[in-house]
Amino acid sequence: MTERDLDELVAVNDPLLRPLIVCDSEEERRAALESVLTTHAVPVIQKIVRRQRSSDRMLRAQDAEDIASAVVLRLLSRLQRVPFERDEAIARVTDFAATMTFNAIHDFQRSHFPERTRLKQRVRYVLERESRFRTCMSPAGPACALTSWPESDDVGPPPAAWQHHAPGKPAEAVESLLVAAGRPLLVEDVVDALAETWKIAESSTAASTELADQGQCQATRLESRHRLAALWRETCALPAPQRSALLLNLRDKDGSSAIALFPMMGIASLDEVAAAIDLPLPRLAKLWSSLPLDDATIASLLGVTRQQVINFRAAARQRLARRLRKW
Secondary structure, three states, X not given: XXXXXXXXXXXXXXXXXXXXXXXXXXXXXXXXXHHHHHHHHHHHHHHHHHHHHHHOOOOOHHHHHHHHHHHHHHHHHHHHHOOOOHHHOOOOHHHHHXXXXXXXXXXXXXXXXXXXXXXXXXXXXXXXXXXXXXXXXXXXXXXXXXXXXXXOOOOOOOOOOOOOOOOOOHHHHHHHHHHHXXXXXXXXXXXXXXXXXXXXXXXXXXXXXXXXXXXXXXXXXXXXHHHHHHHHHHHHOOOHHHHHHHHOOOEOOOOOEOOOHHHHOOOOOHHHHHHHHOOOHHXXXXXXXHXXXXXXXXXXXXXXXXXXXXXXXXXXXXXHHHHOOOO
């Protein structure tokens, strides 16, 4: 990369990312990544997730932690491409991290609680568009009230009994609920009341009780890291074509590329990942957003046939299954 290219990259990115872009070694790159994540991005992510957790009783502690971890992983993947691709520029790291977090929360809610999410969107739409309502932020979370009431964030419990309205009239239902309560209500309580009245229920496992205590979760994560480290060691011992065929197609349970787990968990550096795949780091960086690759693309990169790629990966998996049997 020329000095001019480097200057252009610095200019289009957040000044916080300059050390990441101009670093000369893998060690400096990892230090710059860690600084951006831990000092600037992670606090924003955790703050938003905590706020959402406090205002959304359907979101379990483990779910919130999983969302935050997923956002950090996606952000790390994006940051790793910043020094190599102008199109991957990030103008403001904190804003970018916040947007990713809000999107991840919305995706989780829409996936796990689709009916409740739709209902909540209808309620919010009514509260924002109807002049008879106003919203405020109470100590317990977002709240709503009638515009005609005096300003107050002192929320109360939903009424035990109130006049029901058909699902096709959400504005009338919210108004009658507030009138029956006689004071502001949490938006979550309004959604809960309407969901119960209109028989809106979810069958998601996310609404079940907590899975395990914190110590047990930490033990599980530690075991997962040990397994991932063992997988990396055994993968590096594979013949080069098998390594490349496996890593370029490596997927997590959601079908996304799992290769970023190795640098994220401190198991292998980006340079080591590139070396294992037998690709220069800048070339890997260009491919990063397209991972995992399909067999035809891998075949083109390796200069072999698609069937050979399939055979390489099958052989790699068989060997790894034997070597990692104890895990």
